[in-house]
Amino acid sequence: MKFPKVYPLKDIAALIDSKYVGADYFPVHGMNEIHVVEAGDIVFVDHPKYYDKALQSAATIVLINKEVDCPDGKALLISDDPFRDFNKLTQYFRPFQSSNSSISPSAKIGEGTIIQPNTFVGNNVTIGKNCIIHSNVCIYDNTVIGDNVIIHAGTVLGADAFYYKKRPEGFDQLLSGGRVIIENNVGLGALCTIDKGVTGDTTIGAGTKIDNQVHIGHDTVVGKKCLIAAQTGIAGCVVIEDEVTIWGQVGTTSGITIGTKAVLLAQSGIGKSLEAGKVYFGSPAEESREKMKQLVNVKRIPDILDKLNKKQ
Numbered sequence: 001m002k003f004p005k006v007y008p009l010k011d012i013a014a015l016i017d018s019k020y021v022g023a024d025y026f027p028v029h030g031m032n033e034i035h036v037v038e039a040g041d042i043v044f045v046d047h048p049k050y051y052d053k054a055l056q057s058a059a060t061i062v063l064i065n066k067e068v069d070c071p072d073g074k075a076l077l078i079s080d081d082p083f084r085d086f087n088k089l090t091q092y093f094r095p096f097q098s099s100n101s102s103i104s105p106s107a108k109i110g111e112g113t114i115i116q117p118n119t120f121v122g123n124n125v126t127i128g129k130n131c132i133i134h135s136n137v138c139i140y141d142n143t144v145i146g147d148n149v150i151i152h153a154g155t156v157l158g159a160d161a162f163y164y165k166k167r168p169e170g171f172d173q174l175l176s177g178g179r180v181i182i183e184n185n186v187g188l189g190a191l192c193t194i195d196k197g198v199t200g201d202t203t204i205g206a207g208t209k210i211d212n213q214v215h216i217g218h219d220t221v222v223g224k225k226c227l228i229a230a231q232t233g234i235a236g237c238v239v240i241e242d243e244v245t246i247w248g249q250v251g252t253t254s255g256i257t258i259g260t261k262a263v264l265l266a267q268s269g270i271g272k273s274l275e276a277g278k279v280y281f282g283s284p285a286e287e288s289r290e291k292m293k294q295l296v297n298v299k300r301i302p303d304i305l306d307k308l309n310k311k312q
Contacts, residue, residue: 002030006029009024009075015092022074032199033197033219034050042086042089046065051066063076083174084172086174090176094142104124104125110128113133116133126145131147132151137154139158142158152212155192155193156193163176179197181203186207192215193216195236197219198218206225208222214234220235226244227245232248233251251268259275
C-alpha cells in the first residue's frame with residue numbers, strides 16, 4: 001500500500017506513539033508485507049526468528065519490538081506490539097468506508113458494462129469496458145476490474161485476508177488494506193471468493209478462467225491464461241505462473257510458486273513449490289506418473305503378503 005504522499009518518519013511514529021531510530025524526515029512512502037516490500041515501505045516484525053529477514057529486506061523502515069542495530073540506509077520504529085501498530089496504520093490510511101448505495105458514486109464504470117440487479121459496487125471501484133457483472137456479486141472498495149470481464153452470480157471480490165495472531169484472549173486479525181485486481185478478459189464463475197491483499201494486491205492475470213466455488217487467498221498472484229476448476233482452494237501469497245491448469249478440489253499451502261504450464265490433477269494437495277511444465281497428482285503432490293506407480297504398488301501389497309504367508 002502506498003500512502004497518498006511521502007510522510008516523514010517522525011509523523012508516522014507520532015501516529016502510533018512509538019520511538020524511532022533514524023532522521024526525523026526519513027521518507028516513508030507506504031507499508032507492505034515482507035514478500036512485496038520496496039524501498040520506502042514499512043515492514044513489521046515481532047519475533048526474533050524473523051528479525052534478520054525483515055532488516056535485510058527491501059523495506060527501508062522496520063516496525064520492530066526491540067531496538068537493534070539499524071542497517072545503513074534504514075530506519076526503525078520501536079513498538080511494544082508491532083502487529084497492533086501495523087493495524088493502526090492500516091486503519092489510518094485505508095479506513096473502512098460505509099456506502100449507502102448499491103453502486104458507490106465514486107465507482108468508475110466503463111462503457112458497455114452491464115451490472116445486473118442486487119450487485120454491490122463499493123467505493124473507488126474501477127470497472128472497465130464491456131463487462132458483465134451478474135446479480136448478487138459483491139465488489140469491495142478499491143477493486144480494479146479490466147475490460148471484457150464476466151463475473152457470475154454470488155462472487156465476492158475483496159473480502160478480508162485470513163490472517164490472525166493468537167493472543168491469550170483469542171485471535172487478533174491483521175487488517176486488510178490491499179486490493180483485488182482483475183485483468184482483461186478474465187472469467188469468474190459463480191460463488192467464487194477472492195480476498196484482497198493485506199497491504200498489496202491479489203491479482204488475476206489476463207485471460208484466466210475460474211470455475212464456480214473457487215477460493216483465492218490474500219496477495220496471491222494468478223498468471224495469464226490459467227484454468228482453475230471448481231472447489232479449488234488457493235492459500236495466501238501464492239504465485240501461479242502463466243498457463244497453469246488446476247483441476248477440481250486442489251488445495252495449496254501459502255507462499256509457494258507453481259511454475260508455468262504446470263498441470264495439477266484433481267484433489268491434489270500442494271505443500272511445496274512445483275516446477276514448470278509438469279503434471280502433478282496426489283497429496284502430497286508429486287509428478288503424476290511417479291504417484292500412479294506408487295498407487296499401483298500399494299495395491300500389490302496384499303498379493304505380496306499372501307505369497308509370503310504361503311511360503312512360510
